[in-house]
Amino acid sequence: xxxxxxxxxxxxxxxxxxxxxxxxxxxxxxxxxxxxxxxxxxxxxxxxxxxxxxxxxxxxxxxxxxxxxxxxxxxxxxxx
Amino acid sequence: xxxxxxxxxxxxxxxxxxxxxxxxxxxxxxxxxxxxxxxxxxxxxxxxxxxxxxxxxxxxxxxxxxxxxxxxxxxxxxxxxxxxxxxxxxxxxxxxxxxxxxxxxxxxxxxxxxxxxxxxxxxxxxxxxxxxxxxxxxxxxxxxxxxxxxxxxxxxxxxxxxxxxxxxxxxxxxxxxxxxxxxxxxxxxxxxxxxxxxxxxxxxxxxxxxxxxxxxxxxxxxxxxxxxxxxxxxxxxxxxxxxxxxxxxxxxxxxxxxxxxxxxxxxxxxxxxxxxxxxxxxxxxxxxxxxxxxxxxxxxxxxxxxxxxxxxxxxxxxxxxxxxxxxxxxxxxxxxxxxxxxxxxxxxxxxxxxxxxxxxxxxxxxxxxxxxxxxxxxxxxxx
Numbered sequence: 387x388x389x390x391x392x393x394x395x396x397x398x399x400x401x402x403x404x405x406x407x408x409x410x411x412x413x414x415x416x417x418x419x420x421x422x423x424x425x426x427x428x429x430x431x432x433x434x435x436x437x438x439x440x441x442x443x444x445x446x447x448x449x450x451x452x453x454x455x456x457x458x459x460x461x462x463x464x465x466x
Numbered sequence: 467x468x469x470x471x472x473x474x475x476x477x478x479x480x481x482x483x484x485x486x487x488x489x490x491x492x493x494x495x496x497x498x499x500x501x502x503x504x505x506x507x508x509x510x511x512x513x514x515x516x517x518x519x520x521x522x523x524x525x526x527x528x529x530x531x532x533x534x535x536x537x538x539x540x541x542x543x544x545x546x547x548x549x550x551x552x553x554x555x556x557x558x559x560x561x562x563x564x565x566x567x568x569x570x571x572x573x574x575x576x577x578x579x580x581x582x583x584x585x586x587x588x589x590x591x592x593x594x595x596x597x598x599x600x601x602x603x604x605x606x607x608x609x610x611x612x613x614x615x616x617x618x619x620x621x622x623x624x625x626x627x628x629x630x631x632x633x634x635x636x637x638x639x640x641x642x643x644x645x646x647x648x649x650x651x652x653x654x655x656x657x658x659x660x661x662x663x664x665x666x667x668x669x670x671x672x673x674x675x676x677x678x679x680x681x682x683x684x685x686x687x688x689x690x691x692x693x694x695x696x697x698x699x700x701x702x703x704x705x706x707x708x709x710x711x712x713x714x715x716x717x718x719x720x721x722x723x724x725x726x727x728x729x730x731x732x733x734x735x736x737x738x739x740x741x742x743x744x745x746x747x748x749x750x751x752x753x754x755x756x757x758x759x760x761x762x763x764x765x766x767x768x769x770x771x772x773x774x775x776x777x778x779x780x781x782x783x784x785x786x787x788x789x790x791x792x793x794x795x796x797x798x799x800x801x802x803x804x805x806x807x808x809x810x811x812x813x814x815x816x817x818x819x820x821x822x823x824x825x826x827x828x829x830x831x832x833x834x835x836x837x838x839x840x841x842x843x844x845x846x847x848x849x
Contacts, residue, residue, distance in 0.1 A: 400841065421775055421834065423693045424701070428772035440566050445690035 512582025543713025548666035606637035625670030
């Protein structure tokens with residue numbers, strides 16, 4: 387499973403005409419609204435069948451494609 | 467596509483309806499006059515596991531799916547909006563703990579929230595801050611022994627009697643959520659009287675003066691957790707209010723059908739008059755449309771679909787806008803009797819107005835719905 391590809395496909399809905407880089411801060415670009423954080427958490431849980439918990443709710447885990455990818459990989463190892 | 471309740475859901479609905487008709491509806495006007503849902507009612511809700519129906523069975527809850535939870539909110543809301551508002555806040559705090567709490571929070575609080583030993587309140591709004599929730603003024607000071615929280619919360623439903631508060635506060639520009647027990651030194655509550663609607667919902671101000679809580683009472687980390695926790699709890703709250711609004715609409719319809727069948731003017735029942743028929747037609751159409759939006763939001767919630775939040779905004783906006791219109795027509799059909807205390811429709815109208823304001827004003831819902839719609843259209847969301 388290509389984790390980054392799935393993340394990019396999801397984010398494309400919000401950044402359709404912008405070439406988002408893997409290390410670019412999603413939240414600093416001003417494209418996302420307040421519901422986005424929740425939708426992002428639900429996307430990660432649903433797509434990768436992992437549970438995002440209290441201790442994962444650190445913005446640094448969600449800030450970039452790279453950060454999201456490593457959070458998901460870590461959780462997949464724990465649950466897998 | 468299939469829109470129909472399962473046999474289990476139908477059975478649950480019948481049980482909720484019987485309880486609401488027998489134990490709430492005959493007394494709801496009195497609760498309103500007394501400005502308080504009595505403790506005995508809260509105990510009954512707890513015994514039936516209605517207080518926090520979404521809590522899983524392993525923690526002593528009903529473990530209801532979101533459609534069943536919605537039906538419960540409609541039926542309780544049909545009889546008494548103040549009682550329904552307890553289900554809303556108890557549900558929101560339970561959900562925050564279920565979803566984001568640490569294992570010890572779940573073990574400690576969920577069984578107590580399920581059996582009614584603990585009544586919970588959601589403490590976000592402040593005297594100066596309503597919709598602009600990111601700029602709350604309640605502060606957090608990090609200390610060696612935990613966090614010290616200071617500030618004032620206002621319009622807190624069931625704040626007068628709650629044992630546990632989910633309090634949102636801000637430190638160093640980062641907002642966070644904390645569990646604070648009533649017996650924490652520095653915590654006091656002041657009841658709010660004379661409200662327009664949901665008068666029996668024990669609304670209070672909550673004053674926090676250097677309330678020190680241990681570090682483990684923080685939920686979701688400092689910063690990012692706030693939007694996730696507050697929004698996910700509010701999402702459930704909006705779902706509950708949307709269904710409660712459908713309940714108010716249904717109550718208005720049932721009262722109006724009865725009244726228009728019995729009351730005679732110009733030698734025939736009101737229901738024979740076409741302008742009354744027009745109001746009934748509009749009422750039932752709007753109620754059914756609102757209920758379908760609620761079903762859709764609930765279906766998406768049960769499916770874990772990430773669009774469920776956006777659809778819940780639409781359901782809440784539509785249902786809570788519908789309720790005052792329908793209630794106003796119900797009062798109109800009742801004429802002078804609708805304005806007096808012998809009929810419940812004046813209470814429905816007052817309660818209905820509150821639905822447009824709580825869990826995010828409808829203007830905020832409109833802004834979010836519009837932004838989401840543009841985001842879907844252009845693939846890029848406005849900030």
